[in-house]
Amino acid sequence: MIPSGLDIAFAPMLPWxxxxxxxxxxxxxxxxxxxxxARGAWWRFAALGILLLALANPSVIAEQREAQKDIALLVVDRSPSQRIGERMGETDAALVEIRNRLARMQNLEVREVETGSTGGGLSSDREGTQLMTAAEQALANIPxxxxxxxxxxxxxQVxxxxDAGELPGAPVHTLLTGQRGEADRRLVIHQSPTFGMVGKEVAIRLSVEDESVAQGTPVTLTLRRNGEAAQTAEVPANEEVEVAVMLDRGxxxxxxxxxxxxxxxxTLINNRAVLSINGVRDRLRVLLVSGEPHAGERTWRNLLKADPSVDLVHFTILRPPEKQDGTPIRELSLISFPIRELFEVKIDExxxxxxxxxxRRGVLPRLYLGNIAEYVRQGGALLIAAxxxxxxxxxxFQTPIGDVLPAEPTGQTTEEGFRPIISELGRRHxxxxxxxxxxxxxxxxGWGRxxxxxxxxxRSGTVVMEGGGRPLxxxxxxxxxxxxxxxxxxxxxxxxxxxxxxxxxxLLRRIAHWLMKEPELxxxxxxxxxxxxxxxxxxRSLEPAAETVSVTLPSGETVEVALTEGGQGRATGSLTVEEAGLYRLTDGERTRLVTVGAVNPLEYADVRTTATRMGPIAEATGGGLAWIAEDGMPDIRRVAPDRRTSGQDWIALRENGDYVVTGVLNLPLLPALLTLLLALGALLAGWLRESR
Structure with a gap:
């Protein structure tokens, strides 16, 4: 501690x-x-002055001060883009040299903070490198x-x-790794839909940006949907284009x-983009053909009409060809069955x-029944309520439709009460x-008979429900x-x-959705x-089996996950995920893709070393900016607060000279006895001068 900061303070005994x-x-x-x-006037003036000064009560204050070290903040970028090329090695070498130089400086404390290191969570790549945020958090604890x-x-790449807040009142210096004039090819998604209609194409607007090739240079894109076979397309480089993708499933x-x-x-990481698009069905178009009026017909109609997402076309054959009752056609409130339009022209709709x-009553010719069978083979859905x-x-069954039906009638019909039960396989389906x-x-x-x-x-397929011991x-x-x-x-x-x-x-909803290939069924x-x-x-499987699933991580590593049979056709397992990106799962037959966290990380959107982001901050705070790989490490100095803090090949840290007061010594200038003696002395001198 050093005594310093002498000052004179007043504590007046009367108001000023x-x-x-x-x-x-x-x-x-x-x-x-x-x-x-008058003789002695000046002595009287001195006495009055002493009394007035005593009333002001002056004192000398001496502060005991303790010098405080200045603090330099060192922010180290450990984000994924820093792992490209030799950047991390350049960072480590520069960090060692900076530590050594700052350690030799007097009255300086160094604090370090890292940003973008592993363990930042699955969402860290989504926000990119948050260097200024890390610096602000560290500065909150620094006076x-x-x-x-x-x-x-x-x-x-910050x-x-x-979004940086108020800049610190001290220079912010930036030392860049990497090289000037770097080039890299990047796939940029400008616009992509989050959902689309099943059976229709969705448009994705993208561009392939590459400074190393001329605008318009053909670039081959490879597209995969749900891990299926790849498709290719050529697009011009450095131009925004539109690519269409067909959604074939909900x-x-x-x-x-x-x-x-x-x-x-x-890096090749930013040559790739992964998009998640939800397929939704516009409206479900259903054709219901009832062979004759019966008690269950209205149930079918009410069920389908109650669903607002269903467009129902329903025909009931009320007058088959063999029915001859002599009623004139003009008196029948019926419409003709548009056979050709429904089963040839618009069947695929x-x-x-x-x-x-x-x-079979001759209403539908065999040709059109054959069209229905072909419609199924080409991806259609058919439900038979026998x-x-x-x-x-x-x-x-005796028509071409019989070729696509899974069960052949034996010619027998059982009419006795039974409760439908779920088969063994049905409990897994x-x-x-x-x-x-x-x-x-x-x-x-617990349901009715x-x-x-x-x-x-x-003949084929899966019996999921039985009635009276027979396939239902x-x-x-x-x-x-x-x-x-x-x-x-x-x-x-x-x-x-x-x-x-x-x-x-x-039950009918699930059957219809299974026929429509809904993934959850x-x-x-x-x-x-x-x-x-x-x-x-x-x-999910119909046959119980202890299985393992191969999981390919975003890094390319493959791990095996054991599954445990859990009943109802399900076997489950889990894997702790630490990487954001695309996970590819396969059991040898099926492949599933799962996105975790940021699948198109902002961190890799552009990995070229740049001065455009940190340059304005360095300029605004008086800091310097240097490319250490090409220009070498700049000299580091200490300067007074009113001096420049950067130059062509040097950067500086301020010498603030801060201190804390550890004690205060208060000494009155005019103690009471001294004041009395001086005032009486001046008055006595004035009296003696007058008496002569």
Missing amino acids: WGIAALGVASLLIVGLALWRR RRRLAGVIALTDG HDTQ GQSIVEIDAEQGPREL FDLIIFDRYK GPDFASPISL PVTAELSGAGRPGEQP WFRVIDTAP VVLDRVGEGRVAQINSDHMWLWARGFEGGGPQAE EENDLRAHVQGDQLMIER
Whole structure:
């Protein structure tokens, strides 16, 4: 501690205006005495002055001060872009040299902070390098009077300079790694939809930016959708273009886009973009053909009309060709069945075709029934709700449609009460698994009975429900399409609440969605989602088996995750995720892509070393900017606060000279006894002068 900071302070015994009034009165008295040439006037003036000064009560204050070290903040960029090329080595070498130089400086404390290092969380890449934010947080604990300056070691790719708060009142110096004039090819997504209509194309606006090639140079793009076979397209470099992608399924679709390697590359990571687009169906177009009026017909119609997303076209054959009752056509409130328009011209426009108790009556020629079978093979959906005629010679099975049906009628129909039960495979199939009221295996379900089942022999597909020991609901895949066969026309009993009813609406909804290939109802599927820092994996299958799933991490490493059988056709496992990006899962047959965190990191949007982001901050604070790989390490100096803090090959830290007061010594200038003696002495001297 050093005594310094001497000062004179006043603690007046009277208000200053009172002392001023006494001073004026004293001057008048002394002035009158001098005007009358009285002897001893000056001594009286001295006595009054001493008394007035005593009333002001002056004292000498001496502060005990302790010098405080200045603080230099060193901010080190450890973001992923710093790992490109030799940047990290340049950073480490520069860091060692800076530490050594600053350690030799007197009265200086060095604090360090890193930004962008691993462990920043899955969302760290989404926000890029937050160097200024890290600096502001560190500066919050540093008194600004002690701040000597900030030195940042970075490649210049800092993404929070626009959001930086108040700049520190000290120089911010930037030392850049990397080289001037770097070039790199980058795939930039300007606009992409978050959802699109199934069966239609969505437009993605993008550009391939590359300073090393001329504008318009052809660049090959590779596109993959949900890990399927790749497609290629050529786009001009350095121009914004539009690329179309077809959505062929509902739910999430992962689109990968890769640009071919350029002549000069810093990294290939930013040659790739991953997009997540949700496929939604505009409206479900359903064609319902009822072979004849019956009790279940209205149930079908009410169910489909109640769904606002369904466009229903319903025809009921009220007057078959063999019906001859003599009623004139003009008196029938019927419309002709537009056979050709529905089953030849517009058949591909329907998402689902339902035949409800339809039988061969010559209404639909074999040619059009063959069109329906081909429609299924090409990806269409067909639902057969069979009635008693399905077991007769005029069965729909005896037409070309029979080639795509999974169960063949035996010619027998059983009409006795039974409760539909879920089969063993049905308890694993998502269409019938966990249906309300199904009960446990071996138990009778809690829903009402049906009274008719058409006996069939399954040829293919999966029997998910049984009635009286016979196949009741059979699901099958045919070519690119799907078929569902319900071997009874008594589902309407559930809709009427007979014996408590049953989940007919949920069952039919699931069957329709399975026919429409909705991902959540796939019976053999691999799926995953992120929950916290865990990648939750689920494998659905009809056959129980202990399995493992291979997971390819964004870094390219592959790990095996064991799955545990959990019932209801599910096997689950989990993996702790630490990297943001695209995870690729495969069980050998199916592949699933899952995005975790930022799949198109801002950190890799542009990895070229640049001075454009930190340059304005350095200029505004008087700091310097240097390319250490090319220009070498600048000299580091200490300068006074009013001097320049950077030059062509040097940077400086301020010498603030800050201190804290550890004690205060207060000494009165006029102690009471001394004041009394001086005042009496002056008065005595004045009296002696007058007495002569």
